[in-house]
Amino acid sequence: MPKNKIRKFQENLTFPNLFQIEYHDLIAKGCKLKGNWHQTYFKNENPIILELGCGKGEYTVGLANKYPHHNYIGVDIKGARLWRGAMSSIEQNLTNTAFIRTQIETIDFYFEKNEVSEIWVTFPDPQPKPLKAHKRLISPRFLEIYKRFLTPSGVIHLKTDNLNLFEYCLEMIKMEKHELMLQTKDLYNSDIEEDVKNIQTYYETRYLREGKKINYLKFRLHE
């Protein structure tokens, strides 16, 4: 493993804003912050917003700067990428961010019913093979997991360059009777005026440079 990566993994263990629990411990003992993020970690009652598959955490850090009265948690499995988000938060003295290193499949071990107000899924791996459809972060399997901790009015945002994934999500939202609130297949030529245009992730910057169009949708889970 490159030395730089080893150093980041070691530093991750010292960051007060980055949480990682060994899978066996998580299953056996759970996460002490579950149900206690407001009281124990953020020390306020502000809404908690997740960025799933956050990579280097550009959305988490960008939104946390813009909205100091909201709390943001970036989640990813890649430690070296999370290092960037956690480090940027420390450098910028952000007290309204946290990062969790885990497989998103286990994310409900970290949050209690109604503990999360909103979810961003930014440029997820498209998992194009039908046999891997269950790995898509917006799919019936994952929505069942998110429902366990998302408030009833909570919304989910998706940004992706991948048109096939986007169309799959649109179809799935329709089939499952969720409430589609916004959608565009060309975000930067649309009149959508939300944070979705103001902050670009690492992958998004790359896709925009390649001239790709960005798809965006926002929806709410049915009861």
Ligand SMILES: C[S@@+](CC[C@H](N)C(=O)[O-])C[C@H]1O[C@@H](n2cnc3c(N)ncnc32)[C@H](O)[C@@H]1O
């Ligand atoms: C294409 S990258 C996008 C990263 C970032 N959101 C961006 O736009 O720059 C997808 C990210 O999702 C993470 N990821 C994909 N599936 C995951 C899973 N099941 N659990 C945790 N992380 C996952 C990967 O580790 C990777 O960092």
